[in-house]
Amino acid sequence: MSSGTIDIEEFENADADEFEERNDTERIVLFLDDHDDRAWKAATIAERLGLDTDAVSAILSRLKERGLVRHKRPYWAITDDEERLQTAYRLHRHHETADDQYGEERLEDLQTDEMEDVQ
Numbered sequence: 001m002s003s004g005t006i007d008i009e010e011f012e013n014a015d016a017d018e019f020e021e022r023n024d025t026e027r028i029v030l031f032l033d034d035h036d037d038r039a040w041k042a043a044t045i046a047e048r049l050g051l052d053t054d055a056v057s058a059i060l061s062r063l064k065e066r067g068l069v070r071h072k073r074p075y076w077a078i079t080d081d082e083e084r085l086q087t088a089y090r091l092h093r094h095h096e097t098a099d100d101q102y103g104e105e106r107l108e109d110l111q112t113d114e115m116e117d118v119q
Contacts (some may be wrong), residue, residue, distance in 0.1 A: 024051055027061050032069060032078035039075035
């Protein structure tokens, strides 16, 4: 977790978008992709990113279902399927752009009376 400050040298050497707020899933994927020469325990990923271990484990499980990470108990690694990873990244960016342009949709805002009857 960030303390609210960083060293000025880190600030000066950073890319323009380096400090952009990222969600936990993005942070985990970027971490694994940046360290694609290693496999990691969920607890170690959580520690490195300042996240809750249970949350990291849940995110990794969802990413595995989507074929974006590999798992051999207890280790996790980014997929070796570069095309799948790039496709997921492009789709993610498309959704972000749409959210920025049109506003983020929330399920409860889209729900109709008919949808409530189905549940």
